[in-house]
Amino acid sequence: MPENMLGTRPGKLIVFEGVEGCGKTTQIQQTQGWLTASGWLVALQQQQVLSDLVITREPGGTPLGQALRQLLLHAPPDDMLHDRTELLLYAADRAQHVDTVLKPHLEKGALILCDRYTDSTMAYQGYGRGLDRQWIEQLNAIATGGLQSDLTLWLDVDVELGLARAQQRGRHDRIEQAQLDFHQRVQQGFRELAAAHPERIVRIDASLDPAAVSQQIQEVLLRRFESWFR
Numbered sequence: 001m002p003e004n005m006l007g008t009r010p011g012k013l014i015v016f017e018g019v020e021g022c023g024k025t026t027q028i029q030q031t032q033g034w035l036t037a038s039g040w041l042v043a044l045q046q047q048q049v050l051s052d053l054v055i056t057r058e059p060g061g062t063p064l065g066q067a068l069r070q071l072l073l074h075a076p077p078d079d080m081l082h083d084r085t086e087l088l089l090y091a092a093d094r095a096q097h098v099d100t101v102l103k104p105h106l107e108k109g110a111l112i113l114c115d116r117y118t119d120s121t122m123a124y125q126g127y128g129r130g131l132d133r134q135w136i137e138q139l140n141a142i143a144t145g146g147l148q149s150d151l152t153l154w155l156d157v158d159v160e161l162g163l164a165r166a167q168q169r170g171r172h173d174r175i176e177q178a179q180l181d182f183h184q185r186v187q188q189g190f191r192e193l194a195a196a197h198p199e200r201i202v203r204i205d206a207s208l209d210p211a212a213v214s215q216q217i218q219e220v221l222l223r224r225f226e227s228w229f230r
Ligand SMILES: Nc1ncnc2c1ncn2[C@@H]1O[C@H](COP(=O)(O)OP(=O)(O)O)[C@@H](O)[C@H]1O
Pocket: 018, 019, 020, 021, 022, 023, 024, 025, 026, 027, 165, 166, 168, 169, 206, 207, 208, 209, 210, 211, 213
């Protein structure tokens, strides 16, 4: 990836992570609205430190990924998705997304808000399913070609509260229907990842109302903007 004069690649990748119903989709929309309404996006564009704002997600951030997402979330019930199969489908989705969406936009200087990325694979397939975590690290490295997030916002909410919110949303996909202890292992995974990578992963208290969650995210982003674009 090309480097600019400051020795960093152009563009920034901000990832939203957390268990089902923690508020990722809601907060990506709120962040997009805030960046636009506050004038921050236009200001950063005028300073030519950023090009566009791009909203995307995993799985499903590309046309191929949409088909993989459908398989992952609604696999045919009579053909159970095995754990390694699931892991590899997520990796395939990621490789396509990195090469055709994330890297091209970052090279042009975009600010990307991405719903889930590598930490979800570690939390769900590593901690949740119990697959070998070294495999997952290696597979994440293959799928991303080494592209890491600049910042990951971990929306931390109790699993029961998150699942209750997701229930209200109506549709119940394959992952939401998994057992509570699976989701609790996933949550433990996010906890350990955040402790292990305090620079990259910032915890947000996502149990509060949406406006209070947004407020925390805005504060974190403003601090990062200062260090990134100063
Ligand atoms: N802070 C919050 N407090 C209460 N309900 C919320 C909050 N954030 C989101 N919701 C609601 O909970 C449900 C799940 O939120 P969503 O953003 O879809 O979560 P995710 O994308 O992480 O699964 C939605 O119906 C949403 O409107």
